[in-house]
Amino acid sequence: MIFKNQKSIGGVLLCLFLLASFWEINLSPNFNKKIFASQTTNHVTDIKTEVICSALQNSLNESPVVFNFHLQIPRDQNDYTVFTLDEQTGNYSFVVNEQRQIVFYVNKQNRGYELTDLGSEFYREIAQRQKNIDGSSINDLIDVGIVFETLDKKGEKIIQISAYGGAPSPSTIKIDVPRNVISTSACKYQGRMGVELPGSEVGLEITVMDPSTTMRTIALRRSSVALMALSFLIFNILCMRIKLRNVENLASDE
């Protein structure tokens, strides 16, 4: 009887502990802040904006590494600008390549970054497309690419990308953050890239992080259920051991 009570109390305490751990690891906003860069509070509720990020990691011998972002902007929103903002250095800008992709260059010259400010070309490109194509209800797709300089094995970094501003519901914003274990010692960056509308903005927040801490945090977060299951197993095995010992003690007493 005593053992049963001990087991019940132990079980309840273990469940509470596991639930608290699960909440802390997975649901706590404080914990999320450690993983993702802080979100802006600007909201765009009157447009549908889709942000799809993807990445291409070439082999180590090839360069560069390209990250492509697709910003889907409504055609009826004429009064917008595409911007980039570097919170740390301000050492970057974007260009539009032949495929109408905004290309963001980073290399080791000039303290790690090469700057090419061709933003005005990008605006003209958008304006041209709006003039030529009729039908304002169709969304316009802008491909944004980031090109990183030649990589080496040292100094692995993680690019963490999240959307901000955004649409009213998760279904209209898809965030597809790539694994991004890229090996770029040159890359050290935190900033934003997006679309600015009157009074608000939508876009991506890009952070380069140290994988040793970030990947571990994500892995820990995702392994929480496995940890719970293993804790439960160990607890049960310990209980069985105690029970067996009690039975043996009782038998020896008798």
Next chain:
Amino acid sequence: MNKTYISKRRQWRFAVIVFQLIAQTSMWIFVLAHGMYSEKPFDFSKISWLVRDTTWFSIQTIYRQVPLLGKHYFGDLQVYFGFVADPNPYLGDRVINPPIPPFGLSFYSLLNVWSAHLGLAMYIALAVLCSALVTRLWLKAESLAIQATAYCGLVLLNTSVLMSVDRGNILLIVLPIIGYLFFKTLHFQNLSGTDALLFAIAISLKPYFALIVIFFVFERKYQFVFRTIVYGLISNVLSATLYGDSLFDITRTILRSQTGYNNSDSLLFSIRFSTSAFRVLFDCANLFWDREYAIHFFENSHLMVSLPGVMYLALVVIICSRRKIPMWVRMISILSTSQMVVAASPRYDLSWCFIGALVLLQQSKKLDDVSTDSIPGNEMTIAIICATGFVIGGLPFEISKSLSPLIWMFMVSVVCVIYLNPGRKRSQAQLDIF
């Protein structure tokens, strides 16, 4: 009388272990003579091969794998490490989706908490520990020398097992769980909640082991099966919240991934590497038709690719439903489904033979239970076929890929003929009357 019986059983057990050891050692000599390592991907004719799998998150995204130990990539581990780092691995736009549920992925995530290299070390340590523990459990009445010999023959020198380790496959951790559950079923008849959780973990890591539920249902372990389902559901629902997709979509993706291995979607892989019941049908088709025509035939029919596996499963279900058949035969039959049912089962799926051989080498539960001084002829016949199957599983791939599925097909057919043939039953009944 009992002593004679036990002695005979031990004699046979020892002979099988030695036979297995000799076969595996010969295989190793063959492997060493031909070079252990192959630069060709998926080269099953060698003991180890180059794996350059890539994990694709989307068409534009490729995660590049790196060798974790020497030239070895331990592909499956890194593929899954890629999955667990993907924010939403179950999204439809991924080129490859995880074929396992989120709860299984969370274990891979646990392995990958520190680094892939440490994850590999933990994986190898767990594989060695779990296989050693389950070997000791099944052969605990034997001397340490026999236990060690069996471990060498069944695990350390077993090429299928080594290939699964080289592949980074988690089979060598999951199979001991199944072996432990079978041991408890055979010797104690009582399966607890902890066992149910273990089984739920095993199924989450390798979903095709869900077929073993059939065995437990016919063993009337209803509570155990119910607990397994409940634990599995709760764990997967909790885990699904971490993978950014709805449970319905995740289930659909897993089903799509799983069925892809059992139809024409993976046909070319199946034709080259399959060791399942499909291999028997394809070899038969090859006997009568041109190879190109055979490939074209199977390309156009999902049903024909999956049919041999389904038929095999039907035979195994019938065997499991007959409680007159010795339990070890039913156990081996249901274990063999992990190799035989899915058309694209590759060479390393033959690792199940390691647990199957332990079931074959079982000790009698109690000496008093033994009422005869000899092993029944039926059991002996099946045991010889099984032992041959286990040994062939360790032979070079070109021999084993066709022979192994043929033997298991033969084995279930023989079991059906011996135990389920009505003509035999009648004559047995008449003999009993006389």
